Amino acid sequence: MRVSRVHDIGGQTGFGPVPEIPGSQDSPPFHADWEARVYALAGVLGRRGLFSGDELRDAIESLPPDRYLSASYYERWLEALEVLVARKGVA
């Protein structure tokens, strides 16, 4: 079954106003501690060579389309990491 690659949204319409602009100069990089931990995990595992940046991007793009569009940015990273960790036979 082909992957939807619904991530490929350049030029698509209907996504509404750009969110979280007010106070954008001071907006924190992470909304919650778990997001920061996902970011750190991806960085450490990438540097360890478990996967390349392209493989991580591919895993994110390969999420089911309804998950990709409804999940938050770091939820997508988390789900992709879970897939990659399982695929690479870790624990």
Next chain:
Amino acid sequence: MTLRPGTRVRTSSADPDHHTRLPRYLRGQVGEIVYAGREWPLPDDVARGVAAPRAETVYTVRFAAAGLWGTGRHTILADLWESYLEQDDGEDDGEDDGPQEER
């Protein structure tokens, strides 16, 4: 194939079932080479775990918004791997059916 700045190119129309960095909105479109950059491994290969990913020149290519969507006065510039591109010697789109006339 080294594409020089100013060269007109047409992007691939393929819709691969693997990771690629040619976005849909730029497929099958005509653009102009602005800059020939460094060589980088092809993401299509790296994402699939290809043992020896192809290294290709990545070009900065300019597209007119009006050509992409029929409207808009701005330009979009994207960095595209060489295998996403082919030189386009064609006539102006939609204006000629036959060979170009001698001028």
Next chain:
Amino acid sequence: MTAEPHHHDLPVAARVRRLEERVIAAGLASDGELDEALARFYARATPINGARLVARAWTDPRFRARLLADGSAAAAELGFGPQVSSYQLRVVANSAQRHNVIVCTLCSCYPVALLGPSPSWYKSLAYRSRTVREPRAVLSEFGLVVPEEVDIAVWDSTAETRYLVLPLRPDGTDSLAEDELAALITRDGLIGTARV
């Protein structure tokens, strides 16, 4: 190893912790390593870095030329070599005729070391989809009105080629020192969603 069914039902923080535990148990990372990675990220990645490149370019025309010709090499002159070593940095200059704005439609590619952590809006579906198609409307949502006679160039980034905007130097700043100039430059100015 199959994914557990219904893992979406777990609170997300618990899912993250479980993933960390698997990774740590497999010897791929330690808690200390994860904490250290975050601390480094916060400490080193800041828009002050990008602002320094711009301020130098505003005061030194030859540096400006080098910055526009090869952003990575110019960034290395100011000590940012390691931070930009994994990609080609390109710097694009605003002018009276042209305004530049940066996006990554396919994901969220961004020069973190020079701009600090990317803002949520940069990673949003709305910004990623609309900026290439209707940049003026998107910029107006940031309070930036680009006059009709100014052309807009939208740069769609990749992980290998990342962009920084060189904003126009504001009027009335001739007497300012380089560090005072750097203080004028914002992260949004370096992305192109603000004038400076």
